[in-house]
Amino acid sequence: MGTAFEISSAQFIKEHYPVLHQAAFGLGSYQIRQVATIGGNICTASPSGDMANALVALKARCEILNADGRIRIIPIENFFLDVRKTDLKKNEVLQSILLEKNTGEKLYSGYIKVGTRRSMECSVVSLAYHIVSDNSETIVKAGISIGASAPTIKFAASASEYLLNRKLSSISSDEASHFAEKVMEYASPISDIRATAWYRKEALFNICKSIFDTFDKLKTCSAL
Numbered sequence: 001m002g003t004a005f006e007i008s009s010a011q012f013i014k015e016h017y018p019v020l021h022q023a024a025f026g027l028g029s030y031q032i033r034q035v036a037t038i039g040g041n042i043c044t045a046s047p048s049g050d051m052a053n054a055l056v057a058l059k060a061r062c063e064i065l066n067a068d069g070r071i072r073i074i075p076i077e078n079f080f081l082d083v084r085k086t087d088l089k090k091n092e093v094l095q096s097i098l099l100e101k102n103t104g105e106k107l108y109s110g111y112i113k114v115g116t117r118r119s120m121e122c123s124v125v126s127l128a129y130h131i132v133s134d135n136s137e138t139i140v141k142a143g144i145s146i147g148a149s150a151p152t153i154k155f156a157a158s159a160s161e162y163l164l165n166r167k168l169s170s171i172s173s174d175e176a177s178h179f180a181e182k183v184m185e186y187a188s189p190i191s192d193i194r195a196t197a198w199y200r201k202e203a204l205f206n207i208c209k210s211i212f213d214t215f216d217k218l219k220t221c222s223a224l
């Protein structure tokens, strides 16, 4: 299993899965990224796991190997059962992560992490988005997931569906708010040493809305 440094340095991932690139690039610090593996990030099953969150948005699948050599494959969302609790049995290891090939024309994909400082810090909340559109900017595929907002990382299915068939370049402020409300259906954050539940909800709602502002400013999507 690769390290966060290897993942953030891989040109293929940067081009095709920017959400994972950004999550890996923002993890911990330069030193932590040298040793932090993607397997460890997933198997820790922390609700604030950065690479794990990106993989949920990407609808990755986990290939699990048991001691008898048998392999089973499950959606990553089902891998997380509770805080720091995974679906791995005693005789199993996580062998690989499988990612879907992108289909479509344009990609709008990224990772937003809110923390109490810029590095060496777990997320207060995080949002992973991986949106694919056709040439006319009609959204054909969307994966939205949230971290540090519930006992496990959540795939926001209804928010992802809400985006389908909409024009990425012309999402209105009302639509962005509606999208953010749909994401919030999956958020049940706690108050802890890093932030209150109220702050987490406010921050998450606002970063959800903001992803369409960013698109408007950029005006371009990277080619697949």
Ligand SMILES: Cc1cc2nc3c(=O)[nH]c(=O)nc-3n(C[C@H](O)[C@H](O)[C@H](O)COP(=O)(O)OP(=O)(O)OC[C@H]3O[C@@H](n4cnc5c(N)ncnc54)[C@H](O)[C@@H]3O)c2cc1C
Binding pocket: 001, 026, 027, 028, 029, 032, 035, 036, 037, 038, 039, 040, 041, 042, 043, 044, 048, 049, 050, 051, 088, 092, 093, 094, 095, 120, 121, 122, 123
């Ligand atoms: C200072 C500091 C800052 C940090 N900042 C962040 C951050 O910003 N974002 C973030 O997400 N995390 C952060 N972390 C947490 C941690 O570094 C990451 O989650 C990292 O990716 C864990 O990987 P590892 O290789 O160190 O896992 P390990 O700690 O070695 O493993 C974690 C657990 O998973 C098990 N495991 C590992 N690989 C497998 C496998 N393939 N199959 C089965 N079980 C396996 C191990 O046995 C262990 O129980 C931080 C940690 C520190 C100390």
